[in-house]
Amino acid sequence: MLYRSAKMVTAPLVRLLWWPKVEGREHVPAHGPAILASNHLSVLDSFFLPALLRRPMRFVAKNEYFTGNRLTATWMGAMGTMPIDRDNASAAQAMLDSAVGVLEAGEMFGIYPEGTRSPDGRLYRGKIGVAWLTLTTAAPVIPVAMLGTEKVLPPGTSIPRLRRFGIRLGAPMTFTGDAASARDRRAVTDEVMAAIQKLSGQEYVPKYGTSVKNAA
Template sequence: MLYRLTKIVSTPFLQLLWPTEVTGAEHVPSSGPAILASNHLSVLDSTFLPLVLPRQVRFVAKAEYFTGNPVTAAWMRATGQLSIDRQSPTAAQDMLDTAARVLKDGELFGIYPEGTRSPDGRLYRGKVGVSWLALATGAPVIPVAMTGTDKVLPIGASVPKLGRVGVRIGKPMTFTGSETSARDRRRVTDEIMAAIRDLSGQEYVPSYTPARGQAK
């Protein structure tokens, strides 16, 4: 109920300040589980993507968002985001277990295969958590490309600028293989990243996203 109310109130406001063009929304199923695998340019990606779709999308967000700024914390809870402690030694598996439960309940789960925001607008090599999730649950993967969010709120900025945002959604992808096979996980992840690249038009970097300050 809180999520629906937040969406009803927020969507017209967001569309007024940040007109958002959505293509491919018909590829998101009206019911049942699916994994939305997106590039990651800005913290606002997790705001714009859920609000342009009729169904709720669950994302995992670092616990600090829920305990720091009260406005941010309230927004995270209102939009149904899930808290996870990234400092925990089991954080990666905790995230996957949480995602698997969300999918088992027939919901949409959003994930950024790069693991963190791109520091320079390029698309970096995906981590294999997304493929583990797809192979372990059998849920289809829907590639997503966000555009313009890095101009609205770049890394390091605290106040968003006016601008246009794009959300491009590709056709669902299904995969065969075993989540226990490193080769299958890598193959599936690379196929997902290729689909995201085709949608976004980003330059692809065949290495993991560098730590903050190390991008060239």
């Protein structure tokens, strides 16, 4: 109920202020589980994508969004966003276990394989959580490209700008393999990232975005 109420407010507001262009809606299944694997350019990605899809979805976002600004935390919770402690391996696995429950219930789950916002607009190497999820649940992966959202709310700013952005969804991807195999998880993740890169047109960087941020 809270999700529906939040979306009734968010969706019209997003369309009115930013005139988003959404391509590939037909790739989102009408029912059943699906993993939406997206690039990550702005904190607003977690608002925009759920607001503009017809089906409800659960998302994952860093724990800091739930412990800082109260309005942001409340809105994240209302939109079904799940917190993750990126520095705690056991907490991250607990989040993935919760995501399995979401998918087994026939719902959609969104994840940012990069594990962090891009520091410079490029696409960075994906972490293997998305592969573990699809190999564990057999849920299809829908690659997603957020386009131009970094111009709506650039890093370090707090007031959104009125810039048009886009969302491009690709065809569902299905995989076979062993979720316990590091090689299979890496291969699946790299294939998902290649699909995201094809949709977004971003330059791909074969290293983790978190390592770039930590080195800055």
